Amino acid sequence: MIELDYLFLILGLLLYGFFGFRYFLNVSQSSVQLANRGIWFGFLFHGLAIIYRAYLDQALPFMHTYGILISFSWTMVLIGLLIAKNLKLRMISFLILFMSIILIVISFHMGKSKNPDLSGIEGVWVFAHVLFCFIGYAGLTLACLSCFIYLFQDWHLKQKSLSPLFKKFPDLNSLEVIHLKSILISIWCLAIGLLLGYYWSFHYLGHILLEDPKILTSMVTWISYVALFLLKKYQILRGRNYYFLNIILYMLIIFILVFLKHESKYQELML
Amino acid sequence: MTQEVSILMVGINHKTANVDLREKLAFTGEQVKEFLIKNKNHEEFRELVLLSTCNRIELYAVCYHHDDSLVSKLIDLIWQFHHLEPLELTPHIYSEKGVAVLRHLIKVASGINSMVFGETEILKQCKLAYEASRDVGGVRVYLHELFQNAFRATKLIRSHQKFSAGHVSVSAVAVELALKIFGDLSERKVLILGAGVMGKSVLKHLKSNGLQKIYVSSRTLERAKNLANEYGGEFIDFCYWKDHIVDMDIIISSTDSSDWLLTKKEVKEKIIHHERSLFLIDMAMPRDFDPAINELDHVYLYNMDDLQTITQENIEQKQEEVNRLTMIIEEVCQDYQYQMDGSFIQETVIGFRNHFEAVRKEEVNKFFNKNYFNEIDQQKIDYLTQKIINVLLHHPVTKIKDLGKDPLNLEKIQTIRDLLQEKKETYHEK
Numbered sequence: 001m002i003e004l005d006y007l008f009l010i011l012g013l014l015l016y017g018f019f020g021f022r023y024f025l026n027v028s029q030s031s032v033q034l035a036n037r038g039i040w041f042g043f044l045f046h047g048l049a050i051i052y053r054a055y056l057d058q059a060l061p062f063m064h065t066y067g068i069l070i071s072f073s074w075t076m077v078l079i080g081l082l083i084a085k086n087l088k089l090r091m092i093s094f095l096i097l098f099m100s101i102i103l104i105v106i107s108f109h110m111g112k113s114k115n116p117d118l119s120g121i122e123g124v125w126v127f128a129h130v131l132f133c134f135i136g137y138a139g140l141t142l143a144c145l146s147c148f149i150y151l152f153q154d155w156h157l158k159q160k161s162l163s164p165l166f167k168k169f170p171d172l173n174s175l176e177v178i179h180l181k182s183i184l185i186s187i188w189c190l191a192i193g194l195l196l197g198y199y200w201s202f203h204y205l206g207h208i209l210l211e212d213p214k215i216l217t218s219m220v221t222w223i224s225y226v227a228l229f230l231l232k233k234y235q236i237l238r239g240r241n242y243y244f245l246n247i248i249l250y251m252l253i254i255f256i257l258v259f260l261k262h263e264s265k266y267q268e269l270m271l
Numbered sequence: 272m273t274q275e276v277s278i279l280m281v282g283i284n285h286k287t288a289n290v291d292l293r294e295k296l297a298f299t300g301e302q303v304k305e306f307l308i309k310n311k312n313h314e315e316f317r318e319l320v321l322l323s324t325c326n327r328i329e330l331y332a333v334c335y336h337h338d339d340s341l342v343s344k345l346i347d348l349i350w351q352f353h354h355l356e357p358l359e360l361t362p363h364i365y366s367e368k369g370v371a372v373l374r375h376l377i378k379v380a381s382g383i384n385s386m387v388f389g390e391t392e393i394l395k396q397c398k399l400a401y402e403a404s405r406d407v408g409g410v411r412v413y414l415h416e417l418f419q420n421a422f423r424a425t426k427l428i429r430s431h432q433k434f435s436a437g438h439v440s441v442s443a444v445a446v447e448l449a450l451k452i453f454g455d456l457s458e459r460k461v462l463i464l465g466a467g468v469m470g471k472s473v474l475k476h477l478k479s480n481g482l483q484k485i486y487v488s489s490r491t492l493e494r495a496k497n498l499a500n501e502y503g504g505e506f507i508d509f510c511y512w513k514d515h516i517v518d519m520d521i522i523i524s525s526t527d528s529s530d531w532l533l534t535k536k537e538v539k540e541k542i543i544h545h546e547r548s549l550f551l552i553d554m555a556m557p558r559d560f561d562p563a564i565n566e567l568d569h570v571y572l573y574n575m576d577d578l579q580t581i582t583q584e585n586i587e588q589k590q591e592e593v594n595r596l597t598m599i600i601e602e603v604c605q606d607y608q609y610q611m612d613g614s615f616i617q618e619t620v621i622g623f624r625n626h627f628e629a630v631r632k633e634e635v636n637k638f639f640n641k642n643y644f645n646e647i648d649q650q651k652i653d654y655l656t657q658k659i660i661n662v663l664l665h666h667p668v669t670k671i672k673d674l675g676k677d678p679l680n681l682e683k684i685q686t687i688r689d690l691l692q693e694k695k696e697t698y699h700e701k
Contacts, residue, residue, distance in 0.1 A: 025430075088454070157452065158565065160577045162584070171454040172548060235546055239568030 005056070006108070008049035009070065013104055015042030016077070020097035023090040024168075032090055039081055039097070046074050046104075057112075062130050069107035071130075073100040075138040079182075083142070088170045089178060095145055125200040132193030137253070139186030140225070144250035146179040147243040154240060179246075183229050190222050217256045224249055277337055278413055280375065281345045281366040282322075282329030285386050288363040296349060298323035303400070306352050307409045315344065318414040322400040324393065326386055327379070331372065333413040342366045370604050376421040377600050381428040383593060394425055416607070424603040428596050441578045442472040444585065445552050446480055449521055452548050452571060459520040460484040463504075464512065464532065466494040467525030469554040469575070474523065478502060486519070488512040490526070516541040516549075523552040524559040532559040539567060552578075616675030619684055620668050626691055627660050 019038030022031055050071055054061040061067040080096035083089045149169050156166040170178075197215075201207075228246060231237035237245070283296060298306060303321050310319055318333035332345055346364060367375045378384045380397040401418045404410045410418070453459050461482055463470050466489045474485065485504030489495035499506045507515055516522070516538070524532060533551075542549055553560040553574040565572040635656055639649050674683055 153451070154569075157448070157571050160573065160581065162447075162581055166451075171451045173452065173454040241568070 005049040005052040008045045008052065009104055012042040012046035013101060015039060016097050016101055020094055023094035032087055036081065036084055043077050043081065046077065050074060060127055064112045065110040066107050066112050069103050069110060072134055073103040075134045076100045076141060079138050079142055083178065088174050091169050092145060125196055129193050129196035129200055132189045132196060136186040136190035136193055139182040139189065140250055140253060142182040143179050143186065144247055146175045147246045150175045150243050151240065183225065187226055187229060194222060214256065221253050276413060277334045277341060277368065278372050278417060279341055279366060279368045280329055280331045280372045281342055281364055282327055283363045284327035287365060292363060295355060296328045303403055307404050307407045310348060311407060311409060318411050319409045320400055320404040320414050322397060324396050331414060370608050373417055373420055373607050374600055374604050376417065377424040377603065380421050381425040383596065420603055420607045424600060427599050441582050442476045444578050444581045445473045446476040448573060449477065449550055452550050453520060457481040457483055460518060461521040461523065462486045462488065462515060462519045464524040465489050465526035466498045467554065470523045470525035473552060474502060520547055521550045523554060525554040526559055528559055529557060531561045534561045535563040535567065538564050538570060542570065616672060619688055620671055622691060623668065624664060627664060631656050631660050
C-alpha cells in the first residue's frame with residue numbers, strides 16, 4: 001500500500017514536471033503565469049507530503065535523509081517560484097525545478113530511520129535553525145546555478161556563437177544581479193541559522209562544540225562566502241575567476257553536508 | 272470554395288512600399304472604424320476587415336460573385352477614403368484570392384512576414400482589426416472563418432519549439448548582443464566613434480531599445496556634432512575619447528583609421544576599475560580595435576565579420592523554420608479549403624435538386640394547363656412526379672456527397688456543376 005506522503009509527492013512531481021517544462025517551451029507572460037499556477041499546486045502537495053511525514057514520525061521532518069531531501073527540495077521550489085515572477089529568469093526556475101525533481105526522486109530511495117546525529121534534536125529553536133540553513137543553502141544553490149549559466153553565456157559571447165540555448169538563458173547583468181542577491185540572502189539566513197544552532201547547542205549541551213569538524217567547516221564556508229561577496233562587491237575579484245571560485249566553494253559545501261559527520265563527542269552529548 | 276463567393280485581399284507592406292507611401296495610405300484607429308462603417312453596406316463587398324499597422328495596410332474582403340476587376344475596386348476603396356489622386360500603385364500592391372488569402376494572413380499574424388521575424392505584436396493588431404470590423408457588422412461568415420483559422424494556425428506556429436524572434440540584420444544582431452550582456456539598455460552609455468552609416472544604423476536600433484545616454488566622437492567635427500544633435504547625444508573631442516572609456520558600456524566604431532584605435536593593453540589599463548562589462552562593436556574596415564581585446568575578461572569585441580556570420584546563421588535558421596512552418600500552414604489551409612468545400616458540395620446538391628425540380632414543375636404545369644385532369648388528380652400526379660424525381664436523384668446525390676469527402680474529387684464535382692449549367696441552358700433554349 002502506497003503511503004500518503006508518497007502519493008502527495010508523486011502528484012507534486014507530476015505538476016512540477018508538466019508545468020516546469022512550460023518554462024522551457026514558452027516565452028509569453030500568460031503561459032509562464034499558467035505554469036506558475038500549476039507549480040504552486042505541486043508545491044502545495046509537496047508541502048502536504050512533508051507535514052504528513054512529520055505527523056507520522058511525530059518529529060521534525062529533518063530527522064532522516066528522506067525528510068531532509070524533500071524539505072530541502074521544497075525550499076528550492078519556493079525560491080524557483082519566487083524568481084519565476086521575472087519572465088527573463090524563467091530558465092533558472094526551470095533548472096531549479098529540474099534539480100528539485102531529481103532530489104525528490106532520490107529521496108524515494110532513502111531510508112526513514114532516524115539519523116543518530118540528529119536523534120536528540122527537538123524544539124522550535126532547532127526547527128528555526130534548520131529552516132534558515134535550508135533557505136541559506138537553497139540560495140547558495142541558486143547562486144552556484146547562476147554561476148554556471150553566467151559562464152555558459154560568457155563562453156558563447158566569447159566564441160561568438162549564439163546557440164538556441166544561449167538565447168533562452170538570461171542576460172549577464174540579470175545573472176549577476178540574481179547571483180549577488182541570492183548570496184546576500186544566503187549569508188544572512190546562514191548567519192541566523194548558525195547563531196540559532198550555537199544558541200541551541202549552548203542551551204541544551206552546555207557549550208558550543210567549535211572543534212567539531214562539521215560545525216567548524218560550516219563556519220569557515222560562511223566566512224569564505226562573506227569574503228567572496230565583499231571581494232566581488234568592491235571589484236577586487238570579478239569576471240570568470242570569481243564565478244569559478246564560487247562554484248568550487250559550493251562544491252565544498254556539498255562535501256561538508258554529504259560526507260562530513262559530527263565527531264563522536266557531539267554524538268555522545270546528543271545521546 | 273463556393274463558386275459565387277470570392278475571398279480576396281489587397282495590401283502594401285514594408286517590402287513593397289516605402290514609408291512615404293505607407294504613411295499616405297495608413298489609417299488611424301478612428302479612420303478604420305469610419306472606413307468600415309462607410310463601406311458596411313457596399314453593394315459588392317459584403318464583408319471587410321482593414322488591417323493598418325506601421326508596416327502594412329491590408330484590406331480583406333468577401334464578394335458574392337466573381338469579377339476580375341474586384342481587386343482594383345478594392346484598391347479604389349482605400350484611395351477614395353483618403354481623397355488621394357490615383358497613383359501608379361501596381362508595383363507596390365499585392366493581392367491574393369481564395370485559400371491564398373488565408374495562407375497570407377497566417378504568415379502576417381504569426382510574424383513570418385514581419386520586419387522582425389516572429390514578432391508577437393502583429394497578432395494583437397490582427398485581432399484588433401478583426402474585432403473592429405466585427406463590432407460594426409463588417410464580419411459575417413466568411414471572414415470570421417478566415418480569421419479564426421489564421422488565429423488557430425498562429426497559435427500552432429507559436430507553440431512550435433523552435434519558432435523564435437531572431438534578427439536578420441547586422442544592426443539588429445548587435446543590439447541583440449547588447450541586450451544579452453546588459454539586459455536593460457536605458458541606463459547604459461554608448462560612445463560612437465566616427466559617423467559612418469553602419470554605426471548610425473546600430474545607434475538607431477539601440478535607441479529604439481531604450482538607450483538614452485549617447486556620446487559621439489569623430490575626427491570630422493561637424494558630422495559628429497550633427498549626429499549628436501540628431502540622436503540627442505553629447506559630443507566628445509576625438510583627442511580625448513579614450514579618457515571616457517571607463518564610463519562607457521558600449522563603444523561602436525566606424526572610422527576610416529588605418530591603425531588600431533584601441534589595443535588590448537590600453538583596454539586592460541582603462542577597465543581595471545570598470546565595474547561592468549564592456550561591449551565593443553567594430554564596424555570599420557580596416558578594423559579599429561585589436562582583436563586580442565576579446566581575450567580580456569568581461570570585454571566582448573565583435574567586428575563586422577562576426578556580426579555578419581551570426582546574421583547569416585540566423586537567416587539560415589529562419590529559413591529552416593519557415594520551411595517547417597509551411598507544413599503547418601498548408602495543413603490549416605487544406606482544412607479550411609475542405610471546410611469551405613462543404614458548402615460547395617451542399618450548394619451542388621441543392622442546385623442539382625433545384626434543377627430537376629424546376630424541369631419537373633415546368634413540364635407538369637404544361638400538362639396541367641391543358642386541363643386533362645381535375646384538381647385532385649393534379650395533386651396526385653404532382654406528388655407522384657416529385658417522388659419519382661426523389662427516387663431518381665437519391666443515388667446521384669449520395670454519390671456527390673461521397674465525392675465531397677475527398678478534396679481530390681473537387682474537379683469531378685465542378686464537372687457535374689458545369690454539366691448541370693449546360694443542361695439548364697440547353698433545356699431553356701429548347
